[in-house]
Amino acid sequence: MAYSEKVIDHYTNPRNVGTLNKEAKNVGTGLVGAPECGDVMRLQIEVNDENVITDAKFKTFGCGSAIASSSLATEWLKGKSIDEALAIDNMDLVEELALPPVKIHCSVLAEDAIKSAINDYRVKNGLEALELPKSHH
Amino acid sequence: MELPIYLDNNATTPLDPRVLEAMLPYFTNKFGNAASRNHAFGWVAEEGVDYAREQVAKLIGCTEKEIIFTSGATEADNLAIKGVFEMYADKGNHIITATTEHKAVLDTCKHLEKQGAKVTYLNVKEDGLIDLAELEAAMTPETILVTIMYGNNEIGVIQPVKEISAIAHKHGALFMTDATQAVGKIPVDVNADGIDLMAFSAHKMYGPKGVGALYVRRKGPRVKVTAQMDGGGHERGMRSGTLNVPGIVGLGKACELCRLEMDEEAKRLSALRDKLESALTVLEESYVNGNVEHRLPHVANISFKYVEGEGLMMAMKDLAVSSGSACTSASLEPSYVLKALGLSDDLAHSSIRFGLGRFTTEEEVDYAIENTKKAVNHLRDLSPLWEMFKEGIDLSKIEWAEH
Secondary structure, eight states: OOOHHHHHHHHHSSHHHHHHHTSTTTTTEEEEEEGGGGGEEEEEEOOOOTTTTTEEEEEEEEEEHHHHHHHHHHHHHHOHHHHHHTTTOOOHHHHHHOOOOGGHHHHHHHHHHHHHHHHHHHHHTTOOOOOOOOOOO | SSSSOBBTTTTTTOOHHHHHHHHHHTTTTTTTOOOOOOHHHHHHHHHHHHHHHHHHHHHTEEEEEEEEESSSSSHHHHHHHHHHHHHHTTTOOOOETTSSSSSHHHHHHHHHHTTTTEEEOBBOOOOSBBBBHHHHHOTTTTTTEEEESSOOTTTTTBHHHHHHHHHHHHOOOEEEEOOTHHHHHHHHOOHHHHHEEEEEGGGGGOTTTTOOOOOOOOOSOOOOOOOOSSSSSSTTSOOOOOOOOHHHHHHHHHHHHHHHHHHHHHHHHHHHHHHHHHTTTTTTTTEOOSSSSSBOTTTTEEETSSSOHHHHHHHTTTOOOOOOOOOOOOOOOOOOOHHHTTHHHHHHTEEEEEOOTTTOOHHHHHHHHHHHHHHHHHHHHHHHHHHHTTTTTTTTSSOOOOO
């Protein structure tokens, strides 16, 4: 199966690879997937007082599409408010990266990672966790 | 050196130009039907087939009459297993095989289970070899066939066929082997090994695709299979259908070349394979899968922990290799062969198979080593699991989100 140019670009030059201090109060961390399933994503966001995401980092164990999905997600997250970030849908990632049907689960995982990072941030800051819709894969 | 580099010779091999040369006349002026008995066109084609039959027989130490040409190893596996099941139905209905067999054997057995066969699927040990005591214990008076592959396609381990056939024969069963990966690569002698039926294919030994053969023993015991294809009664009634003359001629030539060059080639390839393997296992947390003593000379299957195989292959973009990982939504299941060795799913997902071949050069292997190392390091820089491992976190203690 051939990868789209955008997937190859994100895979070859992944954006925002790295680690934020997961203990910091203004950092939310989402760790989703499982090694047995062949993909694990860790996505982190740093949020300022105005509820705006000022930084985002990721590390992913997985195929090229999984790496590209999380790389693109971090790019989109920076500068967005938490509410805007919650509105990111996996199908937006699918469209932007031209993922084939067999790789849609990679985008679902990225969406899960975003929501899970936001929840971690919320809980740390005394807010209740949002009910996450059961992922559709 | 041309890129990309082909290191997937267990999937298929390139056609040797000498094989192509032998085949070409049979596409043009020697186009006759080998079954046409009454004119020169038929005779010429038949001569080509007869000569190929000799070349094939010589490679595996049998007589020409024991070779049935087929469309490949899958058809040969089907013919052998289904054919024996039907032919020996009054003797019993039990078949013994192993969980690491090729799908052509496993799915044929599953098919027969629906028709009343009892099938035992032997587990393999950690090194990929079957346990002979388990085989012995599985034998029953109803056992008509033991079918165990010669060399494994994913990890290259070579089963103890001599010992297996002796156990089968002791209990009155036939021994069949899918030797697709072994014939032409290592010495295979049907008499020394006690083989009653054996499937193999041309395209794994630098011959063309679409042709293979089934060896069927004629003496001690005389083995019979029922035909799975009805028609003109070709191949001693066991496989009807006009013979693929150019393909058969190619298979013959491929067998001859393998017979003449095998010894030196096996030495050359195992030296290259060892070089590749020792250079790559210098990387932390990399593991060779399968028995390293009893195995084919050209195969290395290595797991690079904490990176995913498909993602890794993408970084090895100038190398054509294969992985035990299957990152698709339809099936997240990694290789059933690696899992049968007891490998955890994450290690199976992290595996890469390197299959060297006749046209692999040392320069290519050196390039592959550098390219693979770089790719593994790149992917580990991206891997949260690698980071956690480096921090000393026990990954098995983490509650992973099911998905």
